[in-house]
Amino acid sequence: MKTQTENVIVTRDLRKTYEDGGVPVEAVRGIDFALTKGEFTAIIGPSGSGKTTFLNLMAGLDSPTGGEVELSGNLISEMSGKELSNYRRDHIGFIFQAYNLFPVLTVEENIEYIMLLQGVHKKERHERVMKILEQVELQDFAGRLPSKLSGGQQQRVAVARAMVSKPSLVIADEPTANLDSKTSGDLLDMMKKLNEETGMTFLFSTHDEIVMKRARKVVTIRDGLLYKTDESSE
């Protein structure tokens, strides 16, 4: 499926410096990076290497102190808060380590939430939710609350929520950190399958070898710098 070479996201000399107790900390120190459409890429690195900050900057959740992020040709720095919020809503899907489903919403309501923000019609929302639930094999759990699901099931709902609005980029923060190795493998296989079927771009941060093994590209970050990039022969 990976036939196009269009860049989904590009960073140029991206920098982020925090103040920690009055001491400046350079979390990201000038990263040039590009992610093409349809990629299934993992970002790895030791704790404190800057990968979370790097992902936050790419997702527009944090503003850089230097450099720029270009999402599908749009510079994040030129967007207003509202534009950025709308951009995240329409172009980026998020999968979090602790699933972070809304506990008061059912599986179906959680998945349709972003479409609700987008103003998608009720009938279409329902159809899309049912379709993606089938893809993540949770079609019988639509009316359940997240608290009634296992960790693996919750993360599959989170994947469905991230993908249902058809974003150009799905960013996942250590998506398998709270799962056992079998559930992690199953989840990764499912995500890879969806990646191949839909051509959606996936970017993970991870420590998990299961994720690394399945990624087509593994980017290593150390001390806020891009250290190396390994591409699988797959």
Next chain:
Amino acid sequence: MFQKLIMISWRNVMRNRRRTVITGIAIGVGLASLMFSDALFAGMNVHMVESITQTWMGDAQIHREGFRETARISYTIDNPAEIDSMLSCDTLVTASTGRLISPASLQSAMEMKPVTLMGVNHLTESSISMLETAIDAGSYLTGDSLEIIIGSKLADEMDLQLGDIAVVTAAMADSGFSSRMFMVSGICKFGSDQYDRYAAFVNIESAGSLLGLTGELHEIAIKFSGPMIAMNEDLPFWNTFSPDSNIAEGWPTLAPQIKTMLGMVNVSMTIMSLILFGLVLFGIINSLFMSVYERMYEFGVMKAVGTSKLSITAMVLLEAFWLGVVGSAIGALFGFALIEYYANAGISFGDISLSGVMFDKPLYTIVDWSRIWIYPAATLLFTTIAGIYPGIHAGNLNPSKAMRKSL
């Protein structure tokens, strides 16, 4: 989206039911105490007004202009017969009675005391004042020219008993003095010195003959169909019955201290309401902030996936609104139950007297429907307003900071 926010906010409020119920009870207790206080003060207002109007004054009175200020016995009402006929046709008026009033001295075999002599119409006086029901010994006036009713304290001080002879001396309208002998036929007990120590009541014909004012009146006391009617200063009644030298006045003018007390009660109620609403406001803000801090990560996720600042603020405001609904429901239920109970059982204050008003009977709560609804409505409004600050705070959260460990 707004419909969904309504649903989400309700479910959020119900997430921590214990906290919601505790907060609801806190709001409810505040609201119930406000509603109860309002009903109690309404009962107290009616009691104060009725106490002053039903004891002697009536809801309104007509005098010759200047009589109240000078007490000159020559200042009698112009055309009393015509006024009486007009009063009987007025739909607001349910009863009226004429009186002659004069300073006098009452003499027994042993003592002489200054009194206010009240000449009353024994047939109509009962419909205005409580003279008949205040009889403690003997009997009410029957129309006999010798009858005199005196207050219980005056009777004690002058050592007068039923059947004893007493002489009343008063200045006549034209000139000179006149004395007349009476026989004590009744002893009354109003519970106020004004009547129990300083008043003597005789038939109006006897008073007219003593004062040289036969057929004349100093005062016409009037009862309206409701005690609060006289509060209306724009009532045409006042002009209709104040032609030429006569003047008609309601109890707020005749007993301004009661009007002042009613005003003070209203001010007290307003201050109490503001204090309680202020406490409720800060309680809700605290509760909502706790809830926002507990869900920081969730708000971060909501913002990350593109929920607008306005939607998050609206959601917290709606949560505050739902807390208000729960609190108002609890408060209204509890408040009405209390009011209903004390509307029947009453609250006894003992035999205290305040500004001439006796609180010798139980006070009953009264619901003033024109204002009681304001309290639950204001509670709902205040609790929703209390959501503004936490709502704006939640709406302005930075998603990456709110999620801390995320991404």
